[in-house]
Amino acid sequence: MTYFERVLRTPLLRPGLICLAVSSACGSNEHSSRGSGAGAGGIASGAGGIASVAGGVASVAGGGGGLSGGTGGTATGTTAGTAAVNAGAGGAGAAATSGGPGIGGVSGTEETYPVPTALPDETGADLWLRYPKVPVPGRLAQYQAAFTHVVSSGGGPSTQAATEELVQGLSGLTGTSVMLAAAVQGAGAVVVGTPTTSTLIAGLPLASELAALGSDGYLVRATELQGQSVIAVAANTEVGVLYGSFALLRHLATHSAITGLSLSGSPKIKNRLLNHWDNRDGTVERGYAGSSLWNWSQLPGTLSPRYKAYARANASIGINGAVLTNVNADAQFLTATYIAKAKALADVFRPYGIKVYLSARFSAPVEIGNLTTADPADATVQKWWADKANEIYTAIPDFGGFLVKANSEGQPGPQTYNRTHADGANLLAKAVASHGGIVIWRAFVYSTAAESDRIKQAYEEFQPLDGKFAANVLVQVKNGPLDFQPREPFHPLFGAMPKTPISLELQITKEYLGEDTHLAYTGPLYEEVLKADTQVNGPGSTVARVIDGTLQKHALTAISGVSNIGSDTNWSGSHFNQANWYVFGRMGWDPDLSAQAVAEEWVRQTFSNDPIVVAPVVGMMMGSRQTLVNYMEPLGLAHMMGTDHHYGPAPWVSTLAQAEWNPVYYHKADAQGLGFDRTATGSNAVSQYASAVGDAFAKRATVSDDSLLFFHHVGWTEKLDTGKTLWEELVRRYSQGVDDVGHVRETWATVKGRIDAKRFGEVGDFLQIQHYEARWWRDACLSYFATFSKLAIPAGYAAPANPLSYYQGLNCPADVKKPRCPQVYTGTPSPAVLP
Numbered sequence: 042m043t044y045f046e047r048v049l050r051t052p053l054l055r056p057g058l059i060c061l062a063v064s065s066a067c068g069s070n071e072h073s074s075r076g077s078g079a080g081a082g083g084i085a086s087g088a089g090g091i092a093s094v095a096g097g098v099a100s101v102a103g104g105g106g107g108l109s110g111g112t113g114g115t116a117t118g119t120t121a122g123t124a125a126v127n128a129g130a131g132g133a134g135a136a137a138t139s140g141g142p143g144i145g146g147v148s149g150t151e152e153t154y155p156v157p158t159a160l161p162d163e164t165g166a167d168l169w170l171r172y173p174k175v176p177v178p179g180r181l182a183q184y185q186a187a188f189t190h191v192v193s194s195g196g197g198p199s200t201q202a203a204t205e206e207l208v209q210g211l212s213g214l215t216g217t218s219v220m221l222a223a224a225v226q227g228a229g230a231v232v233v234g235t236p237t238t239s240t241l242i243a244g245l246p247l248a249s250e251l252a253a254l255g256s257d258g259y260l261v262r263a264t265e266l267q268g269q270s271v272i273a274v275a276a277n278t279e280v281g282v283l284y285g286s287f288a289l290l291r292h293l294a295t296h297s298a299i300t301g302l303s304l305s306g307s308p309k310i311k312n313r314l315l316n317h318w319d320n321r322d323g324t325v326e327r328g329y330a331g332s333s334l335w336n337w338s339q340l341p342g343t344l345s346p347r348y349k350a351y352a353r354a355n356a357s358i359g360i361n362g363a364v365l366t367n368v369n370a371d372a373q374f375l376t377a378t379y380i381a382k383a384k385a386l387a388d389v390f391r392p393y394g395i396k397v398y399l400s401a402r403f404s405a406p407v408e409i410g411n412l413t414t415a416d417p418a419d420a421t422v423q424k425w426w427a428d429k430a431n432e433i434y435t436a437i438p439d440f441g442g443f444l445v446k447a448n449s450e451g452q453p454g455p456q457t458y459n460r461t462h463a464d465g466a467n468l469l470a471k472a473v474a475s476h477g478g479i480v481i482w483r484a485f486v487y488s489t490a491a492e493s494d495r496i497k498q499a500y501e502e503f504q505p506l507d508g509k510f511a512a513n514v515l516v517q518v519k520n521g522p523l524d525f526q527p528r529e530p531f532h533p534l535f536g537a538m539p540k541t542p543i544s545l546e547l548q549i550t551k552e553y554l555g556e557d558t559h560l561a562y563t564g565p566l567y568e569e570v571l572k573a574d575t576q577v578n579g580p581g582s583t584v585a586r587v588i589d590g591t592l593q594k595h596a597l598t599a600i601s602g603v604s605n606i607g608s609d610t611n612w613s614g615s616h617f618n619q620a621n622w623y624v625f626g627r628m629g630w631d632p633d634l635s636a637q638a639v640a641e642e643w644v645r646q647t648f649s650n651d652p653i654v655v656a657p658v659v660g661m662m663m664g665s666r667q668t669l670v671n672y673m674e675p676l677g678l679a680h681m682m683g684t685d686h687h688y689g690p691a692p693w694v695s696t697l698a699q700a701e702w703n704p705v706y707y708h709k710a711d712a713q714g715l716g717f718d719r720t721a722t723g724s725n726a727v728s729q730y731a732s733a734v735g736d737a738f739a740k741r742a743t744v745s746d747d748s749l750l751f752f753h754h755v756g757w758t759e760k761l762d763t764g765k766t767l768w769e770e771l772v773r774r775y776s777q778g779v780d781d782v783g784h785v786r787e788t789w790a791t792v793k794g795r796i797d798a799k800r801f802g803e804v805g806d807f808l809q810i811q812h813y814e815a816r817w818w819r820d821a822c823l824s825y826f827a828t829f830s831k832l833a834i835p836a837g838y839a840a841p842a843n844p845l846s847y848y849q850g851l852n853c854p855a856d857v858k859k860p861r862c863p864q865v866y867t868g869t870p871s872p873a874v875l876p
């Protein structure tokens with residue numbers, strides 16, 4: 042049976058069987074009293090291939106197996122029949138990881154969705170905040186009865202933002218005019234506020250629950266007021282009220298039941314930041330979504346309406362900080378002219394609970410301050426930063442602080458003056474401390490010194506500094522030790538600096554994952570690193586527990602995502618790239634959410650709640666990252682992308698000035714085999730991990746195939762766990778990756794007519810590009826590796842379409858901001874695995 046046939050045969054797709062609530066918006070710290078589901082399906086992290094795509098679908102459908110792990114949920118929905126949640130046995134896939142935290146079955150409705158008759162084209166500009174009228178009559182009637190007016194009797198700009206959103210969202214979803222009122226006026230009131238801003242909220246018996254929520258938490262509760270049934274949205278702060286309003290709207294936009302409604306949530310990580318790599322000239326480093334959203338030349342006088350839209354979108358997923366500027370920093374951003382521009386943005390973002398931060402160029406005292414040094418030990422330098430901080434805080438009283446890349450890839454830093462990273466960080470930390478600011482100091486260091494193994498450098502430089510950083514400094518660590526590859530093991534610094542708050546840096550923009558066109562949902566990647574067990578304090582010492590501060594007892598916590606946002610109408614360069622922004626926010630709020638649960642809520646809000654759309658599209662997303670790994674860098678390969686632009690395959694590059702800039706440095710293909718020996722017989726990078734983890738990576742018997750070539754140099758004809766030789770397994774994965782993109786295209790074809798023609802067509806076009814480029818990756822890499830293995834493509838697999846010289850001679854992309862390689866868009870990319 043082909044993948045396509047399997048999708049069509051999924052019981053879910055039969056009329057009347059549409060109970061697919063695999064998950065809800067509710068994770069372990071975002072509770073619904075109505076859902077008591079035990080772990081829903083986990084993510085696929087293993088060999089994947091076609092099974093990973095199919096597994097995603099099967100798990101949503103509650104069908105059998107696939108790669109979905111975990112036991113079936115047992116949600117107790119209040120609407121009859123909504124309890125059958127992800128009841129599939131799961132775990133059939135050998136590579137299944139365990140399921141996520143308890144997830145209640147609260148999404149969706151049992152009603153049959155009508156085939157849409159007229160679907161207006163959509164640009165994607167509304168993101169997941171579309172609020173279309175509920176198209177199923179039962180649920181619509183419930184919502185129309187329950188939501189007739191929004192009651193707010195006080196409060197400031199954040200409360201106003203919340204009520205504006207509720208009025209817009211509820212009006213859209215119910216197809217009626219939901220009004221704002223100062224008092225309860227009959228049935229259907231949504232009463233919002235804090236005990237301070239609203240006497241109605243103050244009168245409800247919520248004090249003890251609110252006390253447990255902290256400043257950003259919220260409660261959404263069906264209750265009674267003045268003899269009327271109402272929904273209360275309550276919090277300790279007005280921003281909490283805003284978060285609660287978005288939680289309610291998400292609940293409704295996913296067509297969830299509202300009987301006995303009770304939602305609550307509070308973030309596990311305090312600072313949840315987007316890092317924009319935006320430059321003064323409007324370009325975005327590693328941006329594939331147009332130019333910068335910040336129109337510096339028009340600021341501060343002209344405020345694009347997109348600034349507010351950006352703030353709404355971020356608040357809706359819990360993001361509460363934006364570093365406006367590139368870590369490859371420009372001192373001009375710290376001048377009065379640019380501080381005024383940042384202030385204008387801060388003023389727009391403030392009601393939405395979003396603070397602005399700036400990247401700080403370490404040499405700014407010299408470049409814009411006329412000093413002769415930037416030495417942290419110099420008193421004039423210290424005064425310069427203190428004065429600069431005062432100037433910024435005068436303009437922006439809630440300025441978040443500085444993000445710094447120092448002594449890496451040519452950036453200035455304290456080492457220029459023989460000082461340490463801690464000396465540098467503490468200089469800035471002291472300047473912002475009295476204002477409540479923080480400094481986020483990046484551990485992504487990339488020196489020019491020759492190294493035995495480039496991935497060891499961050500640990501070597503930073504681990505010895507543990508305990509030396511000021512209290513308001515976080516060290517920000519990328520998910521892996523190399524550089525945002527499609528797959529890497531987790532970074533060894535997680536857990537290794539117990540006295541230092543550590544922030545996790547994820548990349549949302551897909552620099553190494555197909556940039557704007559390829560569908561690669563990063564939720565599974567994020568989940569993989571968050572769940573990775575550092576073992577520093579024994580089992581359970583996951584990266585999530587390191588960065589939420591619970592493992593090593595830090596109150597200062599942060600997570601950053603390198604933004605994929607730009608001036609494109611669809612914000613992120615593609616419709617599916619919006620999901621990566623979305624999942625970053627949701628997992629930043631709750632790092633225990635499952636990628637699958639988040640994918641489902643995103644699809645429901647972005648495309649459709651119809652199970653005939655939700656199940657296959659969630660399946661496409663959940664399999665997409667493994668599929669991309671397979672056709673780009675399977676089995677632990679890394680960094681084989683084209684020079685500078687990082688687009689397309691170039692494993693043969695060997696002549697760049699520094700050894701570790703070259704792909705050959707990372708894959709180490711030779712006549713014997715492939716892969717980087719990082720065990721004790723090689724660079725011994727494994728020794729940077731806790732011994733239980735390092736030992737597991739070091740042994741061929743225990744290292745997973747997904748990390749194999751990252752840690753081992755393996756002979757071409759050595760047998761892997763799969764029973765195939767390395768060469769055979771390599772060919773199999775590359776080929777499977779290509780064909781799985783073809784299967785995704787077939788799946789996408791099934792939702793035709795269920796979503797608007799514009800977005801349907803645009804996604805289809807990108808999938809076609811991805812399919813051709815996947816074949817390009819496969820053919821180029823296999824042709825190249827064959828020159829070492831001297832082995833033929835095994836029977837049952839297509840030969841590369843062109844000789845190696847063809848791929849080596851390609852000169853693309855013409856435009857690195859929208860990279861394409863039309864030369865390879867010929868022929869038929871599949872099948873790579875011959876029928």
Ligand code: GCW
Pocket residue numbers: 318326327368369446450485524525552
């Ligand atoms: O991933 C690499 C990018 C650089 C980036 C650097 C970093 C901002 O290729 O463009 O520079 O990482 O994270 O500092």
